[in-house]
Amino acid sequence: MTLDDARAADAADPLRGFRERFVLPDGVIYLDGNSLGALPAVTAARVARTVADEWGRGLIRSWNDADWLGAPQRIGALIAPLLGAAEDEVIVADSTSANLFKLLAAAIRATGRSTILTEPGNFPTDLHVAQGVAALLPGVSVRAAPADELAAALDGDTAVLLLSHVHYRSGARHDMAALSAAARAAGALSLWDVSHSVGAVPLDLVRDGADLAVGCGYKFLNGGPGAPAFLFVRRALQPTLASPITGWMGHKRPFAFEDDYAAGEGMTRFLAGTPPILGMAALEEGVRILREVDMAAVAAKSAALFDLFAARVAALAPELRLVSPTQARARGSHIAFAHPHAHEIVQALIADGVIGDFRAPDVLRFGLTPLYLGHEDVWRATDILGRIMAGGSWRDPRFAVRARVT
Ligand SMILES: Cc1ncc(COP(=O)(O)O)c(C=O)c1O
CATH class of the missing domain: 3.90.1150.10 (Aspartate Aminotransferase, domain 1)
Known part of the structure; x- marks a missing residue:
């Protein structure tokens, strides 16, 4: 050429x-949009509007009037088609690291098993959060097997197979369908970190049998530095999983101000605290562009x-x-x-x-x-x-x- x-x-x-x-x-x-995506032209005005109109003038009324409260579900639904997921299978919350913690702990509790299986050289936060979950839960350990030995390493102790779909360093992509099927055959759940895949490669989590997924909003989704992250939980699994961060926003009736926790319906239970609205506004603009593509x-x-x-x-x-x-x-x-x-x-x-x-x-x-x-x-x-x-x-x-x- x-x-x-x-x-x-x-x-x-x-x-x-x-x-x-x-x-x-x-x-x-x-050439670094895989780490921090570029600024969409509309984002500065959107964030300025959110600050001046919704916060400045609307004040606390904007939780309802500007649907601040619905942002985690609304933007989750916007991201869902990029994942090959249904709108009610995705929610936006917290960071990828925090969401990994929630889903790993939930997977261990749901399966009653003791091992998190991953691969050496996975993104550090995936490994570190897995190690933190193992340190917290009695009898739980992390096992790492090279990519070509993962399927064979799945056994009756494996609670969850935790992998990055696309590797942050080499760019190598796992076969999501094959590994999710292998995890399922072993009675384990699959948890995919799609931070380097969403908005970068076509994804079909439901077709490929993924159980759980997390990902960043600030890479190919162009949501801005430190943008909120998202989680996916296959619909059939949602009622069986419990978040270990039982914050009030994940409660069934947050504004009933009840003393006792009751998990919210569907993906709502994976919320913890008040959503960061300015970051949500920037993320929404980034995702909207991807949805046109x-x-x-x-x-x-x-x-x-x-x-x-x-x-x-x-x-x-x-x-x-x-x-x-x-x-x-x-x-x-x-x-x-x-x-x-x-x-x-x-x-x-x-x-x-x-x-x-x-x-x-x-x-x-x-x-x-x-x-x-x-x-x-x-x-x-x-x-x-x-x-x-x-x-x-x-x-x-x-x-x-x-x-x-x-
Ligand atoms: C695969 C993967 N997971 C997670 C993260 C970062 O997670 P967090 O947004 O919690 O810092 C990155 C950041 O580059 C990543 O590449």
């Missing part, structure tokens, strides 16, 4: 109109951007080793390479206006967000990467300095 070919591909791109729906700074090629077109463009990126790096910077799967259906929507000086190279790229990220110890990671990234962006970014590698500018000592978030 030449630069002209890249431009022609962008001109023919059915998603090209979405780029102007985002605020992107001049002089930057943003054909996910098959997103997947096709993601695959094309990946192939272009991989081919250009193979030609211009062969010392970077591709660590993402080459088959499109075996991965998410980012591309990752390994290099012993990944940190310095990423810093050099950022200094040249190409924002990707570094994942310790040696991975360079680039998010491919088809809504606001084109073939020409990939062409230019890889051009700059090639120059940095050929010229050795990454060796500048200032690029070795580690920031708090790298």
Whole structure:
């Protein structure tokens, strides 16, 4: 592909109109939308309205008048089709970490079993929350098995199989249908972290037999920094699961102010406290954009951007080793390479206006967000990467300095 070919591909791109729906700074090629999605153009005005009109003028009346109270269910219903779930199977609440805690504890109590099965190298919060749940519940332990040994590791003690659908580092995607079926056959529940999948790849949780899922609002959903997260519980399971955080918002009648807890209906029981309305407003705008999109077109463009990126790096910077799967259906929507000086190279790229990220110890990671990234962006970014590698500018000592978030 030449630069002209890249431009022609962008001109023919059915998603090209979405780029102007985002605020992107001049002089930057943003390849980190898998970590923090870009700002939708409508979001600033929506948040300003929520602050000035709903909070400023409506005051406490807005819990009803602006349906603040209904935001967790309303935005959950908006996200549901992106997950392949029914509207009453998804709710927005808390962080992904907190939701993992709720669903892991609920799964252990519901099954009466003692093991959380996961894989080594899963996203740290998934592992750490599992370890915290195990420390809290007598007799419970965490077991980690490599991806190809997971099915065999499921046994009569397994309460829940906890996996990230798309791996945060490599981008490798698990076979959700096969592993959910294996968990079910062993009498265990499956809990999928879809943080790197939702809005990135087509999902069908119900068809694929997933029991439980959690995910972030601030990545491909473009909900803003620290956006609220979501949970999914297969409808038939909802009455059988109890949240360990029995806050008043998950109560059957929160405004009856009763002394004793009674779990709310359906997904409501997975709420804990008062929803963060400003974050909810920003998330709603991000999700609305995704709802306009054909996910098959997103997947096709993601695959094309990946192939272009991989081919250009193979030609211009062969010392970077591709660590993402080459088959499109075996991965998410980012591309990752390994290099012993990944940190310095990423810093050099950022200094040249190409924002990707570094994942310790040696991975360079680039998010491919088809809504606001084109073939020409990939062409230019890889051009700059090639120059940095050929010229050795990454060796500048200032690029070795580690920031708090790298
Ligand atoms: C797979 C996965 N799960 C969870 C998180 C973060 O969870 P939280 O929003 O609770 O910080 C991330 C963040 O990158 C992630 O990649």
